[in-house]
Amino acid sequence: MAKRLLESSQNDQANRKNSKIEKKEVSFYEEEETDDSFDSFYQDEEDDLSDIDWEEVSLDGSLTVTFGNIRRDREKVSNYKRKHNKKAFNYQRLKYGLHLIMIPFMLFLLKSRMKWIDDERLNRRLRRSVPKLIGKKFKDWxxxxxxxKMDSLRTLLLGLVLWFRSNYKMNSNGIRQNFNRLQYLIKYADNQNENSISESTYKKVLENQQEFYGNRPLINHGVEDIRKMAKRKMANRDILTLFFFIILENVLPGPKKLYLCFALPLHDYDIRCNKVKWQIEHGIGKVPNRFDSDLIQPYFxxxxxxxxxxxxxxxxIDPIAHLGEREMVLKTRKDQFVPTYQPSVDMKYxxxxxxxxxxxxxxxxxxxxxxxxxxxxxxxxxYFELSESSPILKSKHYTSYQYLSKWLKVLNKKKASVHHYAxxxxxxxxxxxxxxxxxxIKRTDNFVIPSLLKSNEVLKACAKQAATFTKGDNSQEPIFWRRDVIQLKSKQHWAILGRSILPNAQPLKRKKYLPMRERMVRNLDKYVIKxxxxxxxTMKSPKYPSTYCDHLGQEHVITDLSHYKNKFGNIExxxxxxxxxxxxxxxxxKEVDIKCLIKEYNKGKRRMQKIKYLDVVSGFDFKQKKGHAIPKIESILVKETDYxxxxxxxxxxKVLLGLSFWDILLRKLRVNDRLNAEYGNVGNKEETLDDH
Structure with missing residues (x-):
């Protein structure tokens, strides 16, 4: 089987070289840009707009946010470009969403396959397939x-792997993802009906999954189908690894800890595909054979x-994929990195x-x-110890890792091992x-250089230099760990997040910006420091005071709402x-107009008996109107007695509304009864005449 894999991989490489000579050189794949718009998919609304110049606005107005050059005429932007950018943005968000949603499914897949190992009939069949001579060697050991035993264990395991490879064969494809097919199906979903050729191609790619994922075994009856594969000694390389796991569990004597490792085949959100339609039409991305020779590394x-x-x-131990004996059975330390299982990061290969x-x-x-x-x-x-102000908390990679950690806690139903984490x-x-x-540097979440810090970011005072970066002009700049970066916000932004600045706190950074009213009148000279x-x-915003002191120093309880009213006539x-x-x-x-009820109640009441209220601004709506921050008023503030x-x-x-509905219903019933009483027999007479 190892020889067959080597020959098939050599043939694939030869075919790829020939195809490169015939076709002109073109870059089909490239990494996503670091400033793609879908980065905002996992960020809060307020954090997305952290660089906005907040200003207090009245309730009948709005805060206009201008991005880029204010002199730019938006009408000159073609509709095609807008539509293209919107589709690209949605696709990038979808790729990242698919990556996240696949994590729990893959974890459940690993747990379900581990259940097959406990099947007694499967264990008995695989145990009997091992020759007695191999069993005797393990007993003597x-x-x-x-x-x-320590010196000879690897040799014994290598012999077991070589015997397994010569007796168990691959006959189908294992688990995999197909980036080309995924990109094509989503990118051209709206354009499949342009012509008959596009429609037939799209339908063919959608229905013929075996061309892009291979001929995978059907497991309709659960472990019973796995027993049949063990009987025939033929399966895909993922299930064959499971068979070797069972054999090793039964053959190796003494106390041991066996683990089944699974490299999760998730959707890659870091890669962009070029000329995907041309690639699909020319068969690029299809599975070459049933031996998965294009997958250099194993998944199990x-x-x-x-x-x-x-x-x-x-x-x-890799009983299937690797060809070298060192990779088949690798002896290492628990705290050492293993580079031989990492696929090549070069997208050309x-x-x-x-x-x-x-x-x-x-x-x-x-x-x-x-x-x-x-x-x-x-x-x-x-594994960084991050502060609440770290921008890493908002990165795609860290959010994905947090999502995986959450699911591991859910599935384990117990606290993780501290020793293993260390x-x-x-x-x-x-x-x-x-x-x-x-x-x-822009793509990594590990390092940063000062020149790439954003306008609302700063390095900690205790930050230590990790290395030195040499630029193209031979100038040097220090490299720092990204964990030492702090994300900053203005007082207005922290107030929206429900936090207040600590007394005597000094700003870590000052930013020059142009107020909105100056931008609107195109006065570009009046800058303000934020x-x-x-x-x-910061700290949690304290409660509004409930008492005040008069000019004599006596304390009084606040009962008048006007004490909290700001210059816009509301309270935040x-x-x-x-x-x-x-x-x-x-x-x-929407069911009951509270303000209208209060106005009706106040009619005819004395001034001291009237109900007073204040509109409460609880946030800003950034999605209602693009480029604007509109205040949200979802409640009012009243005294407890008025409440x-x-x-x-x-x-x-509500009672009156319910009674009015009943009144309308009864009126309609009375009208219906009157119509039936006066005109209800007319229809019966006409039917009788028709019968005659």
């Missing part, structure tokens, strides 16, 4: 001294620990495989663990490559915790 492999021999040693995460499951306890740092480089950001953290923080270009603060310099309450004592919030609804009156008025109004 078990009675030898620990030093001999095995980890083995033998605590009685050495607590720090780890055996990594590899597009079909890219690992984001590697998860393993224990056979005994069925516990899922993330072992990505052992096989995937440059994941330091996942080992993974040690590997991650020592296994990285320094960026060699500005583009690489002060920026970090999360650590972004969190219910800041509501003043002695007052209540009444939410506004009870308003609630009573609401209840009475």
């Amino acid at each position: 078990d009675v030898r001294d620990p030093a001999f 492999w095995i980890e083995l620990e033998v605590p009685t021999l050495s607590d720090g040693e780890l055996y990594i 590899n597009l079909n495989q890219k690992f984001h995460y590697v998860v393993r499951i224990n056979h005994a306890e069925k516990v899922l663990q993330d072992v990505s740092p052992r096989y995937v480089p440059n994941v330091c950001y996942r 080992i993974m953290k040690k590997i991650a923080l020592t296994n990285f490559t320094l960026p060699k270009s500005v583009t690489e 002060e920026l603060f970090s999360y650590e310099q 309450i972004y969190s219910k915790e800041t509501k003043p004592d002695g007052f209540e919030l009444i939410p506004l609804s 009870k009156v308003v609630q009573l008025l609401k209840q009475q109004t």
Whole structure:
């Protein structure tokens, strides 16, 4: 089988070289730009607009936000370009969403396959397939001294792998993703009806999945179909790894820890595809054969620990994919990085495989663990100790990692091992490559240089230089860890988020900006300095005061709402915790017009008996009108005594509305009865005449 894999891979490489000679050179794939618009998919509305120049506005107005050159005429932008940009934006968001939604499905797939290992009939069949001579060698090994066992275990495991490869064959394709097909189906979903050729091509790509995912085995009857594959000794390489796992569990004597590792085949959101239609029409992206020779690395492999021999040693076993004996059975340490399982990151040679995460499951306890740092480089950001102001918290990669961690906690139903986390953290923080270009620095979540900091970002005072970056003009700039970057916000922005600046806090940065009213009149000379603060310099916004002191120093309870009224005639309450004592919030609804009820109630009342209220601004709507921040008024503030009156008025109004509906219904019934009484027999007479 190893020879067949080698020959097929050589043939594939020869075909690819011939195709390169025949076709003109063109870049089919490239990495996504770091400033793509779909980055905002996972950010809050307020954080998306962190650079907006906030100004207090009256309720009958709005805050206009102008991006780019204010002299630009938007009418000159073609409709085609707008439509194209909108589709590209939606597609990038969809790619990232598919990446996230695939994570729980892949974790459930790993758990379901581990259940097959507990099947007694499957274990018995695979155990009997092992020759007695191999079983005798493992038994003899078990009675030898620990030093001999430690030295000879890898040789014994390698012999078992070679026997397995010569007796169990591949006859179908395993699990995989197909970037070309995914991109084509989504990108041309709206254009499939342009002509008959496009429609037939799209239908063919949609229905003929086997051309892009291979001939996968049907598992309609669960473990029963797996037993049949074990009987025939033929399956795909993923299930064959599972068979070897069962054989090793039954053959290797003594206490041991076996793990089934799974490199999650998730959708890659970091790659952009060019000329995808041309590629589909010319057959690029199809599965070459049933042996998965285009997938250089496996998706499933095995980890083995033998605590009685050495607590720090780890055996990594790939019984199918790798051709070299060193990769078939690799002896290493638990805290060391393993580079041989990482697919090539060069898109010229590899597009079909890219690992984001590697998860393993224990056979005994069925516990899922993330072992990505052992096989995937440059994941330091996942183990940084981040502050609340760190921009890494908003990055695509870190959000994806947090999503995976959440699902691991849900499926394990127990707290993760602190010792295992410490080992993974040690590997991650020592296994990285320094960026060699500005583009690489922009894409990584590990490092940053001061010249690439955004206008609302600053380095911590305690930040230490990690390395030195040499630019193209031979000038040098220090490289810092991105964990030392702090994201800043203005006082107005923190107020919207329900936080206030600490007393005596000094701004970490000052930003020059042009107020909106100056932009509107195109007065470009009157700049204003805006002060920026970090999360650590803020606290939860305190409650509005419920008392005040007069000129004599005597304290009084506030009962007049005008005490809280600002210059726009409202009060800003972004969190219910800041509501003043002695007052209540009444939410506004479409069913009952609260303000109209209060006005009707106040008619004929004395001044002291009237209900007073204040409109409450609870936030800003950034989506209602593009480029504007419109204040949200979803409630009003009244005194506690007036709150009870308003609630009573609401209840009475609802009762009256219900009674009015009943009154309308009864009136309609009375009209219907009258019509039936006076004219109801006319139709019967006409039917009788027709019968005659």
